[in-house]
Amino acid sequence: MEVTKEHIGLSTERYKVDIEKGHIRRFCQAIGDTNPLFLDEQAATESAYGGLIAPLTFPVALSDEKVTFPLKLDVRRMLHGEQEFIYYKPLRSETSYTAQMKVADVYEREGKSGKMKFIILDTEFRDDNDELVVVSRTNIIYRTLQGAMK
Amino acid sequence: MTVTNQMRLVQWGEVTEGQMLPTYEKPPITKVQLVKYAGASGDFNPLHTDDAFAKEIGMPGVIAHGMLIMGFLGEYVMQLAGDKALVKQFSMRFGAMTFPGDTVTCGAQVKEVNSQRASLELTAKKQDGTIVGMGAAIITFPIA
Numbered sequence: 001m002e003v004t005k006e007h008i009g010l011s012t013e014r015y016k017v018d019i020e021k022g023h024i025r026r027f028c029q030a031i032g033d034t035n036p037l038f039l040d041e042q043a044a045t046e047s048a049y050g051g052l053i054a055p056l057t058f059p060v061a062l063s064d065e066k067v068t069f070p071l072k073l074d075v076r077r078m079l080h081g082e083q084e085f086i087y088y089k090p091l092r093s094e095t096s097y098t099a100q101m102k103v104a105d106v107y108e109r110e111g112k113s114g115k116m117k118f119i120i121l122d123t124e125f126r127d128d129n130d131e132l133v134v135v136s137r138t139n140i141i142y143r144t145l146q147g148a149m150k
Numbered sequence: 151m152t153v154t155n156q157m158r159l160v161q162w163g164e165v166t167e168g169q170m171l172p173t174y175e176k177p178p179i180t181k182v183q184l185v186k187y188a189g190a191s192g193d194f195n196p197l198h199t200d201d202a203f204a205k206e207i208g209m210p211g212v213i214a215h216g217m218l219i220m221g222f223l224g225e226y227v228m229q230l231a232g233d234k235a236l237v238k239q240f241s242m243r244f245g246a247m248t249f250p251g252d253t254v255t256c257g258a259q260v261k262e263v264n265s266q267r268a269s270l271e272l273t274a275k276k277q278d279g280t281i282v283g284m285g286a287a288i289i290t291f292p293i294a
Contacts, residue, residue, distance in 0.1 A: 023190070030186035031221040032176060035228050047233035048293040056224035056240050060217050061191045080216055084241035137241075 003071065003106055003119055003142060010070050011102040017062045017125070021093045024054050027061055038093075052093035056085055059125060059136035062099065071103060073119070073142070081118070082139035089133045097125045097133060104137065117142040159232040162291040165268060171258040174226045179214050181250045187218045214248040219283045223274050226256035227287050235268075235291035242285035246276070253277045258287075266290055 021041075028038050036043035037053055044052040060083070091097075105120040123136040158172045165171075184198045193215055196203040201211045220242045231237055248254065254274050262269045272285035 026186070027190040027221075030183060030190045031218065031225055032183070033221070033225040033228075035225065037228065037233060049233055055221065056228060056237055057217060057221045060193075063192055065192075080244060082241065082243045083217065083220055084239070086239050087237060090236075 003073070003117065005106050007071055007103050008106055009103060011100055012067050012069055014098050014100045015064050015067050016096055017064065017099050018096050019054055019058075019062070019091065019093055021052060023061065024052070024058065024093055027055060027058060031055070049090055054091040054093060056087075057083075058091060059085060059123065059134055062125075063123075064099070067101075069101060073140075077143045079141040079143060080138065081141040084135075084137040084139070086135040086137065087133070088131070089127070091125065091134055095127075097127060098130075099123055099125050114144075117144075158226070158229040159234065160230045162235050162268060162289070163265070165260050165263050167260055167263055169260045171230055171260065171270070173255055173257040174222075174229065175253060175255045176222050178253045179218075179248060179250050181212065184212060184214060184218070184250065187215055187221075191215065191217060193217065209247075210249070212250065214250070214252070216244040216283075219244075219248055219254060219274050220285070222254055223256050223272050223283055223285050226258070227270070227272065227289075230258065230270075231289055233293060235289040236293055237287055237289050239288040240285070241287075242272070242274075242283045245274075245281040245283050248276065248282050252282075254282060261286075266292075 024038050033055060038055055041052055101121060101123045104122040108115050108117050119140045119142050121138045125133045127133050160171060188194050188199050198212055198215050204212045223242055227237055227240060257273045258270045260268055261271050267290050270287045274283035275281055
C-alpha cells in the first residue's frame, strides 16, 4: 500500500502506559546510565524534580504490542532516520499516562537516488489532566521497493 | 550520591556561544548490552541480537540499536543539565552503524545561549571519528 498525505491524521486508539521504576532501572542498566534522578529515590526527591523521572529516550520503551496501527507499513521499506522528543513536563516514575500514535506528516524530498518519502509518526503522552507531557517523534524514511533491494 | 556532584554538570549561566562542553566516553558496546537493551526497550529486531540473522542480511554481525546510541546522548545531556536545567527538546539523526566493541564518545557545542535558554549541537562519534549520531537539544534554566 502506498502512503500518501491522505493518511495524515490517522491514529491509534488512546492507550494507557504505566511507568514502573523497575522498567526504568533495566533501561538505565542497558544504556549504562547511572543518573540518580532515574534510580535513587532519595536523591531524586531532594532534587529540583522532587521525585524519580524517566530518561529522555524512555518513551520508546513504552510501546504496546496490543495496540494496532490503522496504517499498514512495509517494514522492509522503513529506515529510522531521525528521532525527536519534545518535552512539556518531565516524565515521572510510578505514574500512568495516556498514549496515542498519529501520522503527523507524509512528504517527499528529492534525494541522491530519486524521490524519497518520509513519514512522521508522533506518539503523544498525556497526563491525568489530559495535558501533553512529551511527544516522541519518529522520522521514517520510506524507501521505494526498488531502492530497498539495492 | 547527589544529583549535583556529577563531573559534567554545566554552570548554565556562564556558558558562551561556540563553547565546547566536556565530552563523555562510554565503555565499549557489548553483545550482552544489546540483549539487555532489546529487553528493556522492547525492540526485538534480531539484527541487534542474532549474529546468524545479521549475516544472512549482509551485515558482518549484529549492530547496535540506533536508539541505544541516542540513549547514550540522552544520558550525556541529562548529565550536563543535572537538576539545574530542563531538557525541552532532544533529537538525533542516525549516522553510521555501530558494532559490539565500538566505543562511542558524546560531545556538545553551545550554538545559542541567553539568560534562560541554550541550544546545543550534539555528536556521537566512534573511536575512529565516524559520526554515529548528530543531535540537538534545547534546554531552559533555571528549573522553576
